[in-house]
Amino acid sequence: MSEDLVIEAKGLTKTYGQTTAVDHISFAVGRGEIFGLLGPNGAGKTTTILMILGLTDISAGEISVLGFDPAREPLSVKRRVGYLPDTVGFYDQLTAADNLRYTARLIGFKFIEREKRIAAALDRVGLAEFAEKRVGTFSRGMRQRLGLAEILMKGAQVAILDEPTSGLDPHATAELLGIIRAFKAEGVSVLLSSHLLERVQSVCDRVALFSSGRIALIGSVADLGRQILGGGFVVDIEADGAGLADRLALIPGVSGVETIGIGKLRLHADRDVRPEAAAEVVAMHGRLKYLGVQEPSLEAIYTRYFESRPDETMHEGARHAA
Amino acid sequence: MQREGSAFQGLGVVTLKELSDHLTSTRMRVLEWLVVLVALAALYGAIQQIKDTTAEDPFLFLRLFTTSRDPLPSFVSFLSFLVPLMAIGLGFDAVNGEHNRRTLSRILAQPIYRDALLFGKFLAGLVTLSISLISLWLIVIGLGLLLIGIPPGGEEIARSFVFLLVTIVYAGVWLALALLFSIVFRSAATAALVTLGIWLFFTFIWPVLAGAVAQIIVPPDPRYMALGLQTPGTAIAEQVLARFSPSTLYAEIVVALLDPTTRALGPIYLSQLQGAVLGAPLPLGASVLIAWPQIVGMVATAILLFVIGYVIFQRQEVRA
Numbered sequence: 001m002s003e004d005l006v007i008e009a010k011g012l013t014k015t016y017g018q019t020t021a022v023d024h025i026s027f028a029v030g031r032g033e034i035f036g037l038l039g040p041n042g043a044g045k046t047t048t049i050l051m052i053l054g055l056t057d058i059s060a061g062e063i064s065v066l067g068f069d070p071a072r073e074p075l076s077v078k079r080r081v082g083y084l085p086d087t088v089g090f091y092d093q094l095t096a097a098d099n100l101r102y103t104a105r106l107i108g109f110k111f112i113e114r115e116k117r118i119a120a121a122l123d124r125v126g127l128a129e130f131a132e133k134r135v136g137t138f139s140r141g142m143r144q145r146l147g148l149a150e151i152l153m154k155g156a157q158v159a160i161l162d163e164p165t166s167g168l169d170p171h172a173t174a175e176l177l178g179i180i181r182a183f184k185a186e187g188v189s190v191l192l193s194s195h196l197l198e199r200v201q202s203v204c205d206r207v208a209l210f211s212s213g214r215i216a217l218i219g220s221v222a223d224l225g226r227q228i229l230g231g232g233f234v235v236d237i238e239a240d241g242a243g244l245a246d247r248l249a250l251i252p253g254v255s256g257v258e259t260i261g262i263g264k265l266r267l268h269a270d271r272d273v274r275p276e277a278a279a280e281v282v283a284m285h286g287r288l289k290y291l292g293v294q295e296p297s298l299e300a301i302y303t304r305y306f307e308s309r310p311d312e313t314m315h316e317g318a319r320h321a322a
Numbered sequence: 323m324q325r326e327g328s329a330f331q332g333l334g335v336v337t338l339k340e341l342s343d344h345l346t347s348t349r350m351r352v353l354e355w356l357v358v359l360v361a362l363a364a365l366y367g368a369i370q371q372i373k374d375t376t377a378e379d380p381f382l383f384l385r386l387f388t389t390s391r392d393p394l395p396s397f398v399s400f401l402s403f404l405v406p407l408m409a410i411g412l413g414f415d416a417v418n419g420e421h422n423r424r425t426l427s428r429i430l431a432q433p434i435y436r437d438a439l440l441f442g443k444f445l446a447g448l449v450t451l452s453i454s455l456i457s458l459w460l461i462v463i464g465l466g467l468l469l470i471g472i473p474p475g476g477e478e479i480a481r482s483f484v485f486l487l488v489t490i491v492y493a494g495v496w497l498a499l500a501l502l503f504s505i506v507f508r509s510a511a512t513a514a515l516v517t518l519g520i521w522l523f524f525t526f527i528w529p530v531l532a533g534a535v536a537q538i539i540v541p542p543d544p545r546y547m548a549l550g551l552q553t554p555g556t557a558i559a560e561q562v563l564a565r566f567s568p569s570t571l572y573a574e575i576v577v578a579l580l581d582p583t584t585r586a587l588g589p590i591y592l593s594q595l596q597g598a599v600l601g602a603p604l605p606l607g608a609s610v611l612i613a614w615p616q617i618v619g620m621v622a623t624a625i626l627l628f629v630i631g632y633v634i635f636q637r638q639e640v641r642a
Contacts, residue, residue: 046641047641050427050639050640050641053431055427055430055431055640056639056640056641072324072325072326073326074325074326074433074435075326075327075331075433075434075435076326076433078431078432078433078434079433081431082431083427083428083431084428085424085427085428085431087424088424088428089423089424089425089428090423090425090428091343091423091425092423093343102335102339103428103429103432105332105335105339106332106335106336106429106432106433106434107432107433108332108433147428150428
C-alpha cells in the first residue's frame with residue numbers, strides 16, 4: 001500500500017442472498033483528501049461505508065484502512081476512524097457532554113484528557129454553550145454537529161460521514177460543510193456520501209458516482225466534466241459594443257459564439273478564454289458587465305453519463321430484478 | 323479467523339452506563355415501588371397469620387416467605403410473578419432501543435466488539451435486579467426481626483440466602499428472554515408483548531396444558547382410576563412436561579429450600595420412603611441437592627437464551 005493512501009478498496013463486493021448491493025468496486029482515498037461517494041439512495045454507498053468500518057462482512061474483494069484489514073483488525077480501524085451515521089442518534093436523556101463522555105470512555109481516554117478533548121471538540125463545532133443541555137432538545141443540525149464533535153474528540157485520521165447534510169436547512173448545511181473543510185485543513189481524510197450532488201460538489205476533491213452497486217465514474221469534478229461533457233469551456237459574457245461577437249469569435253480556441261440575450265453572449269471554447277475576451281471588450285472601448293466561466297455541474301455530468309448509456313442502465317435494472 | 327484484542331473491551335463502560343440508565347429511569351422506580359409495596363403487603367399478611375397460629379415451628383422465619391393469609395398470596399408467590407415482570411421490563415427494549423434511537427451504529431463504530439455491548443446490557447440488567455432483590459431480602463429479614471421478635475437461626479439465614487440467589491437466577495432467565503426478543507424484533511412494543519405472552523404461557527397456561535398433554539402421551543390406567551389414584555406413568559409425564567417451564571422449576575426449588583421437610587419433588591413410591599422419618603427437617607445441603615437439577619436447569623436456560631440472542635446479534639446488520 002502506498003504511503004499516502006488511507007483507504008484502498010479492490011474489487012469490494014457485498015451480496016445479500018441473490019441481490020448484489022455492492023459489485024466489485026475499487027477506489028482509493030489519499031491523505032487529507034475529501035472523497036465523495038455520490039449516487040441515488042440504494043446505490044450501495046452506506047453498505048460500502050459499513051464494510052470500511054468492519055461493521056458488515058465483506059463478500060469478496062479486499063479493503064485496507066490505514067494499513068489495517070477491517071474484518072480482521074476492526075478495533076485498530078475503529079480507533080482511528082470516526083463515523084457519522086446517516087441520521088445520527090444520541091441518548092436523548094443525557095447531555096451533549098455526557099454523550100461524548102460515554103464514547104470517550106469506550107475509546108479509553110482517561111479523565112483529564114477526556115474532559116479536555118470534549119471541551120475542545122464542542123467548542124470547535126459551536127456547541128460549547130449547549131454542553132450541559134440534554135440532546136433531546138437539540139435540532140437536527142445540532143445533532144449532526146455533535147456527531148462531528150465526536151469525530152474531532154476521537155482525534156480520527158479518517159472521518160466517514162454518511163449523508164451529513166440530508167435534512168438540513170441551507171444555513172446548517174453551510175456550517176457543516178465549513179467544519180468538513182476544516183477537517184481537510186488538519187490533514188484528516190474525509191469520505192462522505194450523499195445523494196445531493198450540488199451540495200457536496202463544492203467540498204469534494206474527488207468523487208465516485210455510484211449506480212446500482214457499481215462505481216460509474218471516478219475523478220475530480222473538473223476532470224469528469226471534461227471527460228463526459230465533451231471538454232468544452234463555456235464562458236458567458238455581458239457587454240455592449242457593436243460587432244463584439246465577430247471579434248470574440250476570432251480568439252484562438254473559441255469554437256462558437258451564440259447570442260443568448262441583449263448584449264449577452266456565450267462562448268464555447270477548448271480552454272478558459274476569459275482574459276482574452278476581457279481584453280477584446282476593453283480594446284473596443286466596450287463596457288464589460290459580466291464575465292464568467294460555467295463550472296461543470298455534477299448533476300449535468302451524472303445525467304449526461306446515464307443518458308449516453310441507456311443499454312447499460314437497462315441491463316443493470318434487469319440484473320437486479322433477477 | 324482470529325479477531326484482534328479482547329471481546330470484553332469496553333464491557334465495564336457499557337455496564338456502568340446501562341446500570342446508571344436503569345437506576346435513574348422512571349420505569350425502574352415504578353417497578354421498585356410495585357415490588358416493595360406488594361412484598362410488604364404479603365409480609366404483613368404472613369406475620370399476622372404466624373402470630374395467630376403457631377409459635378413452635380422450628381423454622382418460623384422461613385414461614386415469613388411461604389405463609390399466606392387470604393386474600394393475599396404468600397411473599398414467594400408474589401415474587402414468582404413480579405420478578406419476571408421486572409426482568410422483562412428492564413430488558414425488552416435493550417437492543418431495539420439502540421436501533422430505534424439510531425445510536426447502535428455510532429456506538430459500534432467505537433473500538434469495542436458487539437460482545438461487550440450485549441454482555442454489558444445483560445450484566446447491567448442482572449445487577450439492577452440483584453440490587454432490588456437484595457434490598458427486598460434485607461427488608462423481609464429486618465421486618466421479620468422487628469415484628470416476630472425471634473432472631474433467625476444460621477440455617478434459616480443460609481436457606482433464605484440460597485433462595486435469594488435462586489431468585490436472581492430466575493430473574494436472569496426472563497432477562498435473557500427479553501434481551502433475545504429485543505434483538506429479534508425491531509419494535510420494542512412487539513418485543514415486550516411477545517415476551518409477556520411467553521411468560522404468561524409458561525406460568526399460567528403450560529402447567530394446565532402439561533396435565534392434558536401427559537394424558538395423551540400416557541393414557542391413565544383404568545385400574546388406578548378405579549381406585550381414585552393417579553397413574554404413575556401419567557404423573558411422571560406430566561411433571562416432565564411441566565418442568566419445561568422456568569416457573570415450575572422455580573416453584574420446585576422454592577419448596578425444597580424454604581420447607582426443610584421436603585424430601586422429594588414429584589411422585590415417589592411408598593417403598594422409597596421406607597425408613598424415612600416423615601416430617602423431620604433435612605440439612606441445607608440435602609435440600610439443595612434435591613433441587614440441584616432444577617437449579618442447573620434454570621442456569622442452563624438463562625445461558626442458552628443468552629447464547630441464542632448473542633448469535634443472532636452477531637449476524638445482524640447494524641443499519642436501520
